[in-house]
């Protein structure tokens with residue numbers, strides 16, 4: 001995607017380090033950050049300098065490569081994987097990318113491991129771009145069909161940020177919107193602000209602004225009302241982990257939007273690459289680990305002040321206990337379909353196995 005006319009990926013090798021876009025500074029400042037060590041990569045993931053399931057996976061793969069420079073032994077591989085895997089528990093892409101890169105490293109001679117790891121991380125990044133582009137093509141057909149049927153603008157509701165900032169490029173839930181918009185399909189996006197960290201208000205709005213896609217930011221609680229009044233034609237969200245049965249884990253609040261969509265017969269799609277599917281799990285509500293984050297994300301808000309500075313303010317009554325579960329699970333029965341790089345399928349064992357027969361058998 002382009003920022004001020006310059007094409008960017010969210011992560012790219014840069015001499016002997018890796019450069020990422022610092023997402024904690026957006027939308028008010030566009031700053032790049034160099035990651036030069038395993039610790040830099042782990043901290044960037046944990047503190048959400050980088051975030052979004054596919055991008056976390058790619059950053060972990062590069063983190064492993066950076067670790068190989070310091071210690072390319074078998075123990076070094078294990079230590080680096082354990083450090084990176086412990087950064088965030090919910091997005092399966094993290095574990096998937098580490099398992100894939102570590103398997104390649106175990107087969108490589110120690111002296112070759114740094115080079116091998118960088119090459120594998122680059123392959124994972126390139127494949128992510130291609131997967132997301134393809135998700136965009138498949139999902140755009142759904143938007144074009146809706147536009148043709150109603151002969152007017154398609155109103156999409158999305159939650160969190162599942163755009164190019166959450167991946168290496170294109171995004172998952174936003175990729176169909178970019179492809180449709182570029183093809184001349186009239187699209188307007190309702191962007192959930194996505195408390196507590198406001199990924200929608202800060203990141204999705206930033207992306208859509210930069211690409212010129214018409215959009216409106218709404219408070220998280222507004223979606224149900226808009227759906228009741230037929231203002232939303234379709235919901236599209238991303239996912240951090242999707243079970244083999246089609247349960248979709250995504251940013252906290254997604255489940256409530258799916259319930260409202262179901263009650264109002266609004267189609268609800270999840271867009272995700274194969275690296276987000278956890279073939280070992282069937283019951284997402286029971287078995288997907290949900291990250292519990294710092295209470296400060298709920299009690300405090302950071303933003304720009306009217307004089308152009310930045311300030312953090314407390315918004316919760318001092319002393320009140322706070323909970324901050326970062327994700328929830330939308331059961332497959334509420335999901336109209338899953339948009340993948342191979343096409344669109346039902347959110348079910350049969351649907352996913354139909355698109356990925358080889359992986360279902362392997363699991």
Ligand SMILES: CSC[C@@H](O)[C@@H](O)C(=O)COP(=O)(O)O
Nearest residue numbers: 051052053162166172238239251
């Ligand atoms: C293509 S990204 C899909 C998900 O990773 C996204 O919707 C999401 O929930 C991100 O959560 P975050 O906590 O910002 O990493």
